[in-house]
Amino acid sequence: MMTIVIIIALIAVFLIYAVSIYNRLVKLKNLVQEAWSSIDVMLKKRHDLIPNLVETVKGYAIHERETLDSVIRARTQAVGADSVQAKEAAEKNLNQAMMNLFAVAEQYPDLKANTNFQQLQSEITSIENDVEKSRRYYNGTVRENNTLVESFPSNIIANMYKFEKSPFFELENIAERQVPTVKF
Numbered sequence: 001m002m003t004i005v006i007i008i009a010l011i012a013v014f015l016i017y018a019v020s021i022y023n024r025l026v027k028l029k030n031l032v033q034e035a036w037s038s039i040d041v042m043l044k045k046r047h048d049l050i051p052n053l054v055e056t057v058k059g060y061a062i063h064e065r066e067t068l069d070s071v072i073r074a075r076t077q078a079v080g081a082d083s084v085q086a087k088e089a090a091e092k093n094l095n096q097a098m099m100n101l102f103a104v105a106e107q108y109p110d111l112k113a114n115t116n117f118q119q120l121q122s123e124i125t126s127i128e129n130d131v132e133k134s135r136r137y138y139n140g141t142v143r144e145n146n147t148l149v150e151s152f153p154s155n156i157i158a159n160m161y162k163f164e165k166s167p168f169f170e171l172e173n174i175a176e177r178q179v180p181t182v183k184f
Helices: 002-060 065-080 084-105 109-113 115-150 154-160
Strands: none
Touching: 002 065, 002 084, 002 109, 002 115, 002 154, 065 084, 084 115, 109 115, 115 154
């Protein structure tokens, strides 16, 4: 009789532990999705500002059509990216195109003095900082999720219910991990 009580108690403890791991996995999966959503919102704000910036530059930098077109192409690619890896690659291209655009703007003193251009540049810089913060939060939740998915004994529950590791959102080149700074 005592053996049966001990076995039932052990099974109950195991079930409670398994349920708590399952609930933690669900919570972390939802936190990862929420964090990704924050990044997506910031990137959308950034993408929405870029056409205004391009139009402002267009009025001054008429001969820079190739640079302006590359920014628009990179923005279109970034808006259309649908996975973390695709977003990473698209944002890398967009960052490079934006740096080229700001380099072109350096050549036009009237453009640099334009208040609309200055305001757009300031907003994009602010959004870049917000994206960086959101990226750090996302990667932190991904780290927690991936640790739980891979660690024993939680990996048993994770495998049973098909919880998977989430991808980190990083830039490939270490030099590009810095938020681009633009000085006029």
